[in-house]
Amino acid sequence: MLWGDRPDGVRVRDLPPMRVLMPHLIPRRNSAVVYLTQRLDLTQTVPWLEQRSAEAGVRITLFHLLQFALVQVLVQRPLLHRFVAGRCIYQRRHLELSFAVKKRLDDGAGMTAVKVRLAPDADLLAVVRAADGGIAQGRGRALLPSEREMQVFGRLPPFLLGWLVALQRQLDAWNLLPGALTASDPLYCSAFLANLGSIGLQAPIHHLFDWGTSPIFGALGAIHQAAWVNESGGLEVRPTVEVSWSYDERIADGLYCAKSMEILRKVVERPDLSA
Numbered sequence: 001m002l003w004g005d006r007p008d009g010v011r012v013r014d015l016p017p018m019r020v021l022m023p024h025l026i027p028r029r030n031s032a033v034v035y036l037t038q039r040l041d042l043t044q045t046v047p048w049l050e051q052r053s054a055e056a057g058v059r060i061t062l063f064h065l066l067q068f069a070l071v072q073v074l075v076q077r078p079l080l081h082r083f084v085a086g087r088c089i090y091q092r093r094h095l096e097l098s099f100a101v102k103k104r105l106d107d108g109a110g111m112t113a114v115k116v117r118l119a120p121d122a123d124l125l126a127v128v129r130a131a132d133g134g135i136a137q138g139r140g141r142a143l144l145p146s147e148r149e150m151q152v153f154g155r156l157p158p159f160l161l162g163w164l165v166a167l168q169r170q171l172d173a174w175n176l177l178p179g180a181l182t183a184s185d186p187l188y189c190s191a192f193l194a195n196l197g198s199i200g201l202q203a204p205i206h207h208l209f210d211w212g213t214s215p216i217f218g219a220l221g222a223i224h225q226a227a228w229v230n231e232s233g234g235l236e237v238r239p240t241v242e243v244s245w246s247y248d249e250r251i252a253d254g255l256y257c258a259k260s261m262e263i264l265r266k267v268v269e270r271p272d273l274s275a
Helices: 017-025 045-056 062-076 124-139 145-153 158-173 254-269
Strands: 009-011 033-041 082-085 088-092 095-102 111-118 191-195 216-220 224-229 235-248
Touching (some): 009 082, 017 088, 033 254, 045 124, 062 095, 062 124, 095 124, 111 124
Parallel strands (some): 191 216
16 A cells, blocks of 8 residues: 555554654665664673583574574564655564575675564574574575576666666555565565674674665674673673674664663673573
């Protein structure tokens, strides 16, 4: 329905006037981006992950735990589970996380992206199974639906490709785009994540994508040793990781986002209490 509900979202109508105006005043996602970097203490996290992996008989990584923690945030703080399309704000229907997958760990290997749908009450092992399944699919020989689409459209002349992309953008803004065209697109998601730590890199400050509907991009860096001030005022060296977040402020204000990410901090730093 034109400017009504969508296959992936329900239009939010009881918004404060400023929230209604923001998508009109700031029409592009990257113009409304706010950046937040978290420094997380993994003193209790690292041994817990090793112990939990041994108990479950499956490798549970920090990236798995980050995804689980983000699910808790999106469930408990629903204003973050919104997106802007056609200059309207929508509450997302499904909880879906996307992440980049390297086909192989070498310079010449291609990169793809996968999307997994999770239940709001998904436990950590459910997240592990979904994420590992998505990674296996992304690294498989068979092309993903989004890869097949890109392969087809990439062969078109530039003028025709540009016209088709502009047409899809407009149909999406008017809610006339069939849900089947966005269901497999990894940029139509609750959040997009990148695990830079898996290749030994620190977390960059990343842009959002103006294509799709994802209002959150999270980049996880490599675990390293860093100095922390303890309760006595002295210094301790502890296992540490940085996570960089990029966030579309049009869906909710920055304070709401910052408070929400403290939930994620608690889950990651003390998984024994919540995972």
